[in-house]
Amino acid sequence: MITVALSKGRSLDETRPLLKAAGVGVLEDAESSRKLMLGTTQPGVRVVLVRTSDVPTYVQYGGADLGVVGRDILLEYGDQGLYQPLDLRVGVCRLSVAVRAGFDYATAVKQGSRIRVATKYMQCARDHFANKGVHVDLIKLYGSMELAPLTGLADAIVDLVSTGNTLKANDLVEVEEIMQISSRLVVNRAALKVKREPLRALIAALERAVADSEN
Ligand code: PRP
Numbered sequence: 001m002i003t004v005a006l007s008k009g010r011s012l013d014e015t016r017p018l019l020k021a022a023g024v025g026v027l028e029d030a031e032s033s034r035k036l037m038l039g040t041t042q043p044g045v046r047v048v049l050v051r052t053s054d055v056p057t058y059v060q061y062g063g064a065d066l067g068v069v070g071r072d073i074l075l076e077y078g079d080q081g082l083y084q085p086l087d088l089r090v091g092v093c094r095l096s097v098a099v100r101a102g103f104d105y106a107t108a109v110k111q112g113s114r115i116r117v118a119t120k121y122m123q124c125a126r127d128h129f130a131n132k133g134v135h136v137d138l139i140k141l142y143g144s145m146e147l148a149p150l151t152g153l154a155d156a157i158v159d160l161v162s163t164g165n166t167l168k169a170n171d172l173v174e175v176e177e178i179m180q181i182s183s184r185l186v187v188n189r190a191a192l193k194v195k196r197e198p199l200r201a202l203i204a205a206l207e208r209a210v211a212d213s214e215n
Helices: 010-021 052-060 071-077 105-110 122-132 147-151 165-169 189-194 196-214
Strands: 002-006 037-039 045-049 066-070 083-087 093-100 115-119 136-140 156-161 172-181 183-187
Touching: 002 010, 002 052, 002 196, 010 066, 010 183, 010 196, 052 066, 052 071, 052 183, 066 071, 066 196, 071 122, 071 172, 071 183, 083 196, 093 147, 105 115, 105 172, 115 122, 122 136, 122 156, 122 172, 147 156, 156 172, 165 172, 183 189, 183 196, 189 196
Parallel strands: 002 045, 002 066, 115 136, 115 156
Antiparallel strands: 037 045, 066 183, 083 183, 093 156, 093 172
């Protein structure tokens, strides 16, 4: 049996067609079903639904052989040395700095002011501002980061941006892109030895599916 760890949401919606093209159709509607373990059209493959930040842990400890997880999560919480053979080119977005419309970020940076930044991506934000030599006080949040500049909790946020609609709806402006993000395939290294043939075949099929989806 091969177990694939996925998380609900955009990443799953966009990974599902790739899996299907690779011969692994997920049998139930993951969004409406409350089941956390789903069968697929391949009797030897099943899907487990976990929190996105738990995907690396499931794969590292063998709760799943494969997983799909955003580059942001791998960078923020560590990639646990997982084998990462494939960029699935789905869940594409960017990690960016955004401020309240009217906040002069460029001048604040130039003047060496201390900037208060709210984020759940503490590690990525710390690395980014340290590399740029920008002085920041980081405030850890777990969600709704867009509220922080609006309430005066922070001057800026570091968050994922896709369409930019959430920023716009909250009167925020993207001022700096930190990095491009997309979903990666991660693989348990022991499973790669023990289940070598079926795993290699599935990885190769996914690779073809990604290439085909780009044409
Ligand atoms: C992400 C991110 C933004 C939003 C950006 O949240 O935190 O809030 O998407 O998307 P947009 O640019 O297309 O508006 P997500 O919905 O992934 O949930 P989260 O807050 O749990 O991360």
